[in-house]
Amino acid sequence: MTQNNNMQAILVDRYGDADVLELRETPRPQPQENEVLVRISFAAMIPLDWKIRNGWLEQVFPIAFPYTPGFYASGIVETVGSKVSALQPGDRVFGDLRSSYAQYAVATEEALVKLPESISLEDAAAIKAGADSAWKALFLEGNLQSGQTVLVHAAAGGVGQFAVQLAKWKGATVIGTASATNIEFVKSLGADVVIDYRSEDFSKLVNDVDLVVDTVGGDTEQRSWDVLKRGGILVSLVGDPDAAQAEAHGVTAKFNTVFATREHLLQIVDLLADGTLKMETGRVYPLSQASEAQRFSEQRRGRGRILLNPQA
Secondary structure (H helix, E strand, O other): OOOOOEEEEEEEOOOOOHHHOEEEEEEOOOOOOOEEEEEEEEEEEOHHHHHHHHOOOOOOOOOOOOEOOOOEEEEEEEEEOOOOOOOOOOOEEEEEOOOOOEOEEEEEHHHEEEOOOOOOHHHHOOHHHHHHHHHHHHHHHOOOOOOOEEEEOOOOEOOHHHHHHHHHHHOOEEEEEEOHHHHHHHHHOOOOEEEEOOOOOHHHHOOOEEEEEEOOOOHHHHHHHHHEEEEEEEEEOOOOOOHHHHHHHOOEEEEOOOOOOHHHHHHHHHHHHOOOOOOOOOOEEEHHHHHHHHHHHHOOOOOEOEEEEOOO
């Protein structure tokens, strides 16, 4: 741990591959009157991080160099601003913590959720862009109802594992796609059917689905249109789905842009706390190995959400 008012953080000063992620010493951020300084325990690594780093989203996410990646994290409140009332030093929190590839980050009080003791900081880091993304895809965009059938692609991933469990909690029939090594894991989450996407073509095995949750895109999206019943919904978490295909198949296509509210997050926390939802996080890397972690993330395989531990 660095001393004084400095900290270790990842800085990026140009677009490029994972090698542009550099660990440097930088000043520790200071919270404003309505902000909280959080000592980061675990930072979530999501595909958006490396898509921004590559320069693919320059028009959507304009950034000023150098910048520190990261959107979501968990940690311990270090200090609070003068107008912060609901949080205090020592509180365990998770939420929107921008620039979280660092030992410390600041956020507004409203962007953070206090954790019950029964949920670990490691698990909490995977709630944002994991459980909340699944919640909004299923319920806010997909309008999933009890008795319906949902197909979840990449069902062992950071979003997929929650989508399977939340859909079962809602009373739906769940079909998941996963690699052979993750089939038993996805079944353990409650999936009724799990298809090995490498050896089987789901589009030949599945039909009359009410909802498809697509975290893959590309060819997976194109083969998903035929499995939906007329009037069904495809929700993509990777980009705007093909509107022409949706119209041709008589279904609705949505890009997952609605945000879960604080009330939704609190409901997710309750489901985790009482054991209704379980989670398996993916690999955990020290901050010094952020480049390696992003390279692994770019392979789009593995189980659960990849995390960084800035305190390791």
